[in-house]
Amino acid sequence: MSDKRKQIIEAAAKSFSLFGYKATTMDQVAKMANVGKGTIYTFFKSKEELLEDIVSSIISEIKHEADAAIDQRLSFNENVQRALQRIFTFRKEHELTIKLLQEVRDIGTPAVRDVMKRLDREMIAYVREKIEEAMAKGEIRSCDAELTAFLMFKMYIALHVDWEKEHEPLSQQKIAELFDSYLLKGLSR
Amino acid sequence: MSDKRKQIIEAAAKSFSLFGYKATTMDQVAKMANVGKGTIYTFFKSKEELLEDIVSSIISEIKHEADAAIDQRLSFNENVQRALQRIFTFRKEHELTIKLLQEVRDIGTPAVRDVMKRLDREMIAYVREKIEEAMAKGEIRSCDAELTAFLMFKMYIALHVDWEKEHEPLSQQKIAELFDSYLLKGLSR
DNA sequence: GAAATGACCAAAATGTTCATTTAGTCAAAA
DNA sequence: TTTTGACTAAATGAACATTTTGGTCATTTC
Numbered sequence: 001m002s003d004k005r006k007q008i009i010e011a012a013a014k015s016f017s018l019f020g021y022k023a024t025t026m027d028q029v030a031k032m033a034n035v036g037k038g039t040i041y042t043f044f045k046s047k048e049e050l051l052e053d054i055v056s057s058i059i060s061e062i063k064h065e066a067d068a069a070i071d072q073r074l075s076f077n078e079n080v081q082r083a084l085q086r087i088f089t090f091r092k093e094h095e096l097t098i099k100l101l102q103e104v105r106d107i108g109t110p111a112v113r114d115v116m117k118r119l120d121r122e123m124i125a126y127v128r129e130k131i132e133e134a135m136a137k138g139e140i141r142s143c144d145a146e147l148t149a150f151l152m153f154k155m156y157i158a159l160h161v162d163w164e165k166e167h168e169p170l171s172q173q174k175i176a177e178l179f180d181s182y183l184l185k186g187l188s189r
Numbered sequence: 190m191s192d193k194r195k196q197i198i199e200a201a202a203k204s205f206s207l208f209g210y211k212a213t214t215m216d217q218v219a220k221m222a223n224v225g226k227g228t229i230y231t232f233f234k235s236k237e238e239l240l241e242d243i244v245s246s247i248i249s250e251i252k253h254e255a256d257a258a259i260d261q262r263l264s265f266n267e268n269v270q271r272a273l274q275r276i277f278t279f280r281k282e283h284e285l286t287i288k289l290l291q292e293v294r295d296i297g298t299p300a301v302r303d304v305m306k307r308l309d310r311e312m313i314a315y316v317r318e319k320i321e322e323a324m325a326k327g328e329i330r331s332c333d334a335e336l337t338a339f340l341m342f343k344m345y346i347a348l349h350v351d352w353e354k355e356h357e358p359l360s361q362q363k364i365a366e367l368f369d370s371y372l373l374k375g376l377s378r
Numbered sequence: 379g380a381a382a383t384g385a386c387c388a389a390a391a392t393g394t395t396c397a398t399t400t401a402g403t404c405a406a407a408a
Numbered sequence: 409t410t411t412t413g414a415c416t417a418a419a420t421g422a423a424c425a426t427t428t429t430g431g432t433c434a435t436t437t438c
Contacts, residue, residue: 004382026430027384036383038432047430121355146356151347151371158343166310167335182340185374193411215401225412230402 005043007033013054017096020103021051021112048111055115058097059122062090066126076134081176083130084152087123088160124149155183194232196222202243206285209292210240210301237300244304247286248311251279255315265323270365272319273341276312277349313338344372 011033015024026047030037044050066083074082091097097119104113128149134140159175170178200222204213215236219226233239255272263271280286286308293302317338323329348364359367 025428027428030384037430038383039381041431042381045431147352147367150352151344151367154343154347154351155340158340162343163336163339178336178340183371214399216399219413226401227403227412228410231410234402236401 004035004039008035008040008043009054012050013096016051016054017099020099022103022107022109051111051115055119059119062087063126065090076139077180080127080130081179084156085172088156124153127152152183155179193224193228197224197229197232198243201239202285205240205243206288209288211292211296211298240300240304244308248308251276252315254279265328266369269316269319270368273345274361277345313342316341341372344368
């Protein structure tokens with residue numbers, strides 16, 4: 001990866017997470033990256049593609065972290081929990097994802113909405129893979145992997161994000177217990 | 190309930206479900222109800238209160254329908270499913286709730302957002318009651334009723350509403366199976 | 379001559395003005 | 409006493425002016 005391209009990505013990522021996507025101008029990014037504005041367009045065909053590329057690398061990063069949380073010696077239940085926990089902790093602590101989720105909530109910028117939807121879809125696809133692996137190994141009973149991954153994701157959002165809107169937040173520990181006793185019990189063989 | 194009050198409520202409910210809350214004017218309601226505009230304000234202190242009253246009676250109606258779906262001879266699992274099914278079918282088929290949910294999605298009218306949030310809260314409270322009853326009777330194991338009702342509701346929204354955004358809709362039958370095998374298994378004793 | 383640049387442009391966003399609409403009031407009518 | 413609709417202050421949005429901004433490309437740089 002050329003040096004300039006890297007500078008541009010870093011500047012844009014910083015500006016997006018500081019001011020949001022909409023409030024970041026391409027002139028701003030050029031200035032922060034110490035390149036001419038035209039240079040940005042030799043690497044990215046639009047502001048939107050710049051955002052998409054940045055989010056793509058975030059997706060890789062999240063998957064990488066989730067993978068790191070998995071330990072082959074542990075059970076499927078434990079691993080899927082550890083992976084989801086990493087995914088949602090990232091989402092909640094990474095400055096850029098925080099800012100972008102805020103922007104979707106408060107302004108609804110379409111480009112940002114789309115890109116965050118993709119992030120969700122990719123996380124579900126990731127969980128789906130883990131489910132398919134576990135099914136192949138016979139660790140869990142056979143099921144619709146897409147649907148199960150979708151439900152796991154929705155349940156995690158419910159416990160991690162939605163519950164806090166009207167109640168005291170749940171501890172990591174409590175979430176794990178609930179996830180285990182409700183959802184995973186239905187998957188055991 | 191006085192006759193005029195009833196006329197006003199009916200006119201407003203009709204107009205809200207036809208044009209939405211924001212696009213309904215009080216002059217419009219007065220005309221449809223065949224009363225002077227001032228008369229409306231002898232019964233309701235504001236347009237917002239008029240909406241709140243209408244939604245309150247919808248809430249009663251939904252609870253009533255859900256109750257009717259419950260059959261004491263059946264199991265808790267079957268009954269909670271039947272009740273949730275009625276609640277969500279209502280939500281999806283009742284013209285006024287359809288229009289109001291649309292309005293929240295498309296325009297985000299604050300008064301409507303608030304009132305629909307209340308509807309959700311009351312539905313969760315309803316499910317919670319059923320859970321507490323079942324716990325008292327020893328039909329299910331002991332659990333945090335609020336949290337369990339919340340999860341049931343969120344799972345039903347996921348299956349009934351969210352899933353359809355990117356996949357083929359699930360049949361009533363399939364939803365029942367999933368709900369049973371995933372969530373309810375965790376509650377069995 | 380390949381890569382980088384920033385002045386430039388069309389289009390979109392934003393600010394401003396002002397006429398219209400609307401929620402809510404209240405003096406008069408029924 | 410109850411009902412009403414003309415009235416008001418505030419909100420809305422249409423129309424127009426101004427500024428900003430994403431993206432291009434002729435020119436410069438190395």
